[in-house]
Amino acid sequence: MxxxxxxxxxxxxxxxxxxxxxxxxxxxxxxxxxxxxxxxxRLTGRAKSRRIERHELCNQELMGPAALFIPAWNEASVIGFTIAHALAAWPQKGLRVYVGCYANDLPTIEAVLRGAGGDPRLRLVVRDEIGPTTKADCLNRLYAALETDERRSGTRFRLILLQDAEDMVDPAALILMDRAVDDVEFVQLPVLPEPRPGRWVGNHYCDEFAEAHGKAMVVREAIGAALPGAGVGCGFARSMLARIDATGHGTGPFPVDSLTEDYELGMTIKAAGGRSQFMRVRGEDGRLVATRAYFPARIDRAVMQKARWLHGIALQGWDRLGWSSGPGEWWMRARDxxxxxxxxxxxxxxxxxxxxxxxxxxxxxxxxxxxxxxxxxxxxxxxxxxxxxxxxxxxxxxxxxxxxxxxxxxxxxxxxxxxxxxxxxxxxxxxxxxxxxRGAVSAWEKTDHDDHPVSGALQAVRVG
Structure with missing residues (x-):
């Protein structure tokens, strides 16, 4: 040199x-x-997770019909496990599981039917369009199917929940969210990635979510800022989604031109005057009531997933949502x-x-x-x-x-x-x-999944 x-x-x-x-x-x-x-x-007791007995909640009945939405594209390797576990973990008769698939994705359709095992609570919604469209579009199609079922039955759903095709639900989560929508229009449970030995890329999500959903979201709720939806482990009052749908000319409550429709929906609910809750609850075993899943274990898949989050939240969000008034809200959006x-x-x-x-x-x-x-x-x-x-x-x-x-x-x-x-x-x-x-259309850049924490799921279902 x-x-x-x-x-x-x-x-x-x-x-x-x-x-x-x-x-x-x-x-x-x-x-x-x-x-x-x-x-x-924490010192004042406002951030302390309350304790529950899971077995006391798991078999309680719902206060009204609830719908679980699961959008799916090219998920044949995991969605059967997700549906089988959800139906077993949540035995309530008032639950109906809406799964959105595409006509050109037969392996996923077959996996959905196998996972349901003939359970009548499954409602398979197959899109005629060649897939994939977008995740929000698929969710809106499920919402339209729910509206059709409501008109046919004369019964209106009380609660709508969102999960992804690779998720493992908690047995107590359904009843907790069902009770919560008495007081709020949106409830979000924590997300906990499942660690796997030697999977350093996938396991780094454990560190980030443990801190974000153990601290940042707690502070965000305490200062009255809007809570972003995670797209999984969240529940919405049916009436609130109907209000949002009405303001969007009846095309559905999920924004189809957003890459992070879940995040944006949480912001929209706050802007519409809705109340939100971030619910941290632990069972008798100390385990957090949360949605669990394996996250991408390959660096290219992790980069693609996080790029979509950044694109939708940090960049599109600035254009689509702007800056709300109030120092707390401004601070949180700046962090986002x-x-x-x-x-x-x-x-x-x-x-x-x-x-x-x-x-x-x-x-x-x-x-x-x-x-x-x-x-x-x-x-x-x-x-x-x-x-x-x-x-x-x-x-x-x-x-x-x-x-x-x-x-x-x-x-x-x-x-x-x-x-x-x-x-x-x-x-x-x-x-x-x-x-x-420059005019490019938002596409469903979904993350591929090749594994599911089904063994842990089976143990969780047997609680009590």
Whole structure:
């Protein structure tokens, strides 16, 4: 390396330090406010998960008919297990399971019928259109089928639930959500990815959801901000979906031109004056009542899934939902939309490590003068080091809380992997957003699934 090259690298290092250091510090302070808000809620008892006896709820009857919507495309490998488990975990006669499929997806249709095992509560809705369309379009078709059934029977449903084709429901979840819609129009249960030995890509979701659904969502509800729908483990009052459908000219309550219709629906309910609840409840065994599933174990699938989330929430959401009034709501929407900027800052941070390594090598060979950090840089580095240590501690604490201390330690080691996936997903999301601005139609970029936690499901059904 020449002297000129090293001088140029030193300048790049300084600029990267300022850019990454300042924005990483801002992000750390933002998270610190969330952390202390959550801690205050815990100390005052407002964030404590209440306890239930699962066996007391599992066989209670519903207060009114409930419909479970499951949209499906190319899900033959998992959906049979999902339906069999849901029907067994939720034996209530008032439940009806609506599964949306496409005429050109016969393997999924066959898997749905096998999974139902002749249970009359299944309602298979087959689209004539060549699939896939979009997930929201499929959900709207299920909603139209429900309306048809209501007209034929003269009975109106009370509750509509959403799950994905790969999910494992909790036996107590149905009754909890059924009771909740007495007081609110939207209820969201936590989502807990199921860990698998050696699947570092899939297991990094455990760390992120444990912290997001153990802390951030709790704070979000406490400050009165809109709760985003996760698309699974959520229930809606039938009357609220009817109101939203009416404002959309009767085409269905799910926005077909949004990549994250579940997130947007939660925001829409808040804007319409609806009440929402994030429900954290634990059973007698200490296990959280939550939707569980295996998440993508391959990096390309994880990148595709997270890119869709970023595209729909951070980029499309800015255009479609704007900024609502009120500091709490503004804060939460800013957090929702920071993903692309966060990825850029992370990229700058990793680039800084590379440049610093090159300069360190040059100094080791006496080709470059030793560094002369300013007071500002020293303070910035110290603050970021403290922030990183705190973030690592919180990541361990929340992962260990749900999965045990060993998984908590592995969660620390997975932080760089999580960051790399975020950077790759942001690049893909920005590219897709640019195409969308040029007129590209939103498509159903679904995640492929090849495994299902059915063994754990069978154990959960036998509770009590």
């Amino acid at each position: 020449t002297h000129w090259t090293l001088e140029w690298l030193a300048l790049v290092e300084y600029e990267l330090l300022l850019f990454a250091g300042v924005f990483l510090l801002v992000g750390s302070l933002d998270e610190l406010v969330v952390d202390f808000s959550w801690a205050w809620l 939309r920071r993903g692309p900027l966060s990825a850029l800052v992370l990229f700058a941070g990793y680039a800084l490590l590379v440049v610093a390594g090159m300069l360190w090598t040059g100094r080791l060979l006496d080709l470059a003068p030793p560094p002369r950090p300013t007071v500002l840089i020293t303070a910035l580095l110290a603050a970021n080091f403290v922030g990183l240590a705190w973030r690592v501690t919180m990541r361990f604490a929340f992962t260990a809380r749900e999965y045990g201390w060993a998984e908590g330690l592995r969660g620390i080691l997975r932080i760089p992997l999580s960051n790399i996936i975020a950077i790759m997903a942001a690049r893909r999301a920005v590219s897709a957003y640019a195409e969308w601005l």
